[in-house]
């Protein structure tokens with residue numbers, strides 16, 4: 001098998017960086033984003049903070065009153081979380097990152113894995129330039145910085161990424177991977193929490209190197225076959241978990257308002273063609289095929305209707321969407337006298353070739 005080149009992108013101090021983006025005036029101050037529980041003005045916890053605030057000892061999960069105390073006498077800015085806004089920014093970045101990868105796996109609002117083996121011809125030298133280009137594009141188009149780890153698999157990419165933040169780029173070649181992990185404490189591995197690392201320590205296992213050279217049969221005797229083998233492989237920098245999209249979107253849609261209410265098919269199609277362009281781009285970027293095309297219409301009396309059609313076989317192109325949107329709208333307009341105010345285009349019922357391997361990472365996320 002060809003050497004894989006896997007990247008992890010992790011956005012820097014994400015919620016706080018989003019706040020700086022919409023209000024650059026706070027950039028040079030400590031910025032703390034928190035969830036206010038509402039009981040008193042002070043109660044709640046820190047979600048994240050920018051790196052200036054971190055210098056004063058502010059940490060995620062810390063009570064807000066404690067963060068306030070640490071930042072006393074500074075011009076710190078405290079803001080409530082605005083998930084909707086962070087998701088918008090995240091979606092814009094993810095869309096760009098997705099276009100850099102053969103397969104793409106978003107793991108949270110601010111983290112995604114990319115398999116770029118094909119794009120860089122398996123070369124870690126090329127991967128460096130490629131990651132720099134990707135970082136620069138996101139910086140100039142969205143204004144957000146992030147850190148990247150590059151490795152021969154997801155496990156190494158993730159730990160590489162953590163080793164240099166913010167705005168980091170850390171590359172670990174396959175032949176360096178074991179040595180890179182060796183001195184780190186075992187709790188840097190996914191799935192090794194407090195309890196497990198305490199147990200490992202009692203067996204004399206402190207570093208990943210200790211774990212890598214520990215007898216796998218003994219690990220299996222303590223943790224069972226699946227976990228024992230996993231710990232052994234992970235410590236040896238072995239991980240064949242594939243990068244794949246999780247929880248695929250069920251539909252892709254766009255909606256827009258007409259410049260003026262209308263019953264004219266040609267006029268309405270100008271708008272739906274624009275919307276279809278966006279929908280089709282998303283479909284292509286996510287490497288999907290759809291079997292259902294739908295239009296959504298809000299009429300002048302503000303009532304809304306939708307009409308859909310199921311195709312005989314999956315399609316993936318813009319012209320197919322345009323064709324059926326026209327047919328659906330034409331039929332719909334013949335059924336009503338009312339003018340149209342807003343229109344939407346939606347495709348759904350997706351299919352895609354996907355490997356169906358049970359993943360260890362999902363095993364940990366659910367346990």
Ligand code: TTP
Pocket residue numbers: 010011012013014015016046047048049060061110165166
């Ligand atoms: P992280 O990636 O852990 O942290 P970060 O992006 O703020 O900082 P960095 O990656 O530069 O170290 O988490 C991503 C977002 O998730 C973070 O911006 C806010 C949110 N979050 C919480 O709401 N509570 C938490 O306890 C943590 C750790 C994160």
Ligand code: CA
Pocket residue numbers: 010011012013014110
């Ligand atoms: Ca982050």
